[in-house]
Amino acid sequence: MTEQAFVIVGGGLAAAKGAEALRDQGYDGPLVLIGxxxxxxxxxxxxSKDYLLGNAERDSAFVHDAGWYAEHDVDLRLGTTVVEIxxxxHTVVQDDGGTVRYAKLLLATGSSPRRLTIPGADAARVHYLRRLPDSDAIKATxxxxxxxxxxxGGWIGLEVAAAARTSGVEVTIVEAQELPLLGPLGPELxxxxxxxxxxxxxxxxxGxxxxxxxxxxxxxxxxVLGDESRIEADAVVVGIGAAPNLQLAAAAGLRVHSGVVVDARLQSSDPDIVVAGDIAEADHPLLGPGIRVEHWANALNQPAVAASTMLGGDAVYDELPYFYTDQYDLGMEFFGLVTPDNYDDVVYRGVVAAREFVSFWLRDGRVVAGMNVNVWDIGDPIKALIRSGRPVDVARLTDVDVPLEQVAGT
Incomplete structure (x- = not known):
């Protein structure tokens, strides 16, 4: 290969969408994706959702069909680990000794499950969920x-628990905090x-x-729990969060904090390396500096901005954090960002007890996040309220008879 390639390190959604975005934005040079x-x-x-529940085929999870990469002249190198950048x-070193010279590099190495180190943690029938074989094993379990x-009691734990209960399995959830999802939602929700x-x-x-x-x-x-009580189980699924895979970035000398530090264009401290997905700790035009979230939507949407930056463009990533879940008969979408210190009130539109409502997190009367539960097609007005940054009339915000599009500032 005489021309230096654009190289993507990572084999997940962000990597695949990065390759797609580069081709869509007109890059026709050598393109290597290493996963x-x-x-x-x-x-x-x-x-942890439809495939685990048996409601979707395995192939439905793949970003592109098997022929897409060859059709778009992407050198897809699977089962290959990058050991050095x-x-x-401007060289990427593979575990098989091969090297690739890059002109620009997209780093999208994702996260790995946090693992328990307690006695018995390495026993058979203790499962973690991150990859397709993990889901296959839990599904069989x-x-x-x-x-x-x-x-x-995070999102993965609760979704696995819901899948197991739906199949009639007896389920016990052990959560160290006082409530599941306390971090991402706060005590109210x-x-x-x-x-x-x-x-x-x-x-x-x-607790x-x-x-x-x-x-x-x-x-x-x-x-055996911390209070000496005992739980009998035939198998265990551990879902205690994930850690961003920062080893390559740190060893390459990139600026690293809770993730790889990037600007709003997803440009790292190296002018020829951009970052997307779980590992990106980005300046956000609305939310401020140092925003890192491990949601599917970032892996889906950030690569278009990363590709633009690789090609010399000036696009910025300003999408609001978004995630969703389906558990039993509850479907939910969440927009924005909740931290323990970024809101001072939570208000509701609809009937919480019936699990058909919208909740809004407010700070100084301004909407910072919104979650719709079994209420649909209102994502755009929720995002508009967050983006406006203006105080809202709470009485109108919580009145189901007032369309969200008509909720005005105070």
């Missing part, structure tokens, strides 16, 4: 066990999801951690 998984890039939400020589222990699961028969143990797993000849058999 360490044997499967071509796929989306991760189905792994050398910005000085749900079909074959009577009792499942889920450690962690976290209670909605705690009640949802207990009403569907989940045993919810909160306590797992001290050790008990193990028999076949693998994990349960857990």
């Amino acid at each position: 360490d998984e044997p499967d071509r890039p796929y989306e991760r939400p189905p792994l 050398d910005p000085r020589t 749900i079909a074959s066990v009577r009792r499942l222990l889920v450690v962690g 976290a209670r909605v999801f705690a009640d949802l699961h207990t009403e569907h028969g989940v045993t919810l143990r909160t 306590v951690g797992v001290e050790r797993f008990t193990v028999d000849a076949d693998g994990v058999s349960g857990a």
Whole structure:
């Protein structure tokens, strides 16, 4: 290859959409995508949602069909790990000893599950969910066990618990905080999801951690909690969050904090390296500096901006954080960002007890985030309220008879 390539390191959604965006934006030079998984890039939400539930085929998770990469002249290198990035020589080094010279590089290495290090954590039948084989294993487990222990009450833990209960498995969730989803939603809305699961028969143990797993000849058999109580289980799924894969970036000398620090154009501290997806800690035109979220929407939408930057464009990433979940009969979409110190009130539109409502997080009377639960097609006005930055008339905001498009500032 005589011409230096545009190289993408990472094999997930952000990587695949980066390749797509580069071709769509007119780049016709050499393009190499290097991913360490044997499967071509796929989306991760189905792994804990429709695919895990048996409502979607495995192929539905893939970003592109098998022929897309060859048709778009993308050199797709699967099952290959990048072990070094050398910005000085513009070289990517692979685990097989191969090297690729790059003109521009998109780094989209994603995250890895945080792992327990307690006694018994390496036993058989202890599962983590990040990749397709993980989902396959958990899916088979749900079909074959009577009792499942889920450690962690975040989105992954709750979605796996819902899938297992829907299949008739007895489920216990152990969450170290006082409520599941306390971090992303705050105490007001976290209670909605705690009640949802207990009403569907989940045993919810909160405010306590797992001290050790008990193990028999076949693998994990349960857990001993911090209060010395015991839980019997035929299998365990651990969902205690994810850590961004920053090793390559740090070793290459890029500026790293909670993620790889980038500007609004997703440009890293190296002028020839851009970043997208879970690892990007970006300046956001509306939300401010240092915004890093591990949501599907970032992996979907950031690559178009990264591609623009690689090609010398001036696009900025200003999409609001977005995520969604489906658990039992509850469907939800969330827009914006909630942290413990960025809101001072939560108000509701609709009936919370019926789980058909919209909640709004407010700071100084301004909407900073919104979540619609079993209420649909209102994402655009929720985003408009957040983007406006203006105080709203709360009485009109919470009145279901006033269209959100007509909620005016005070």
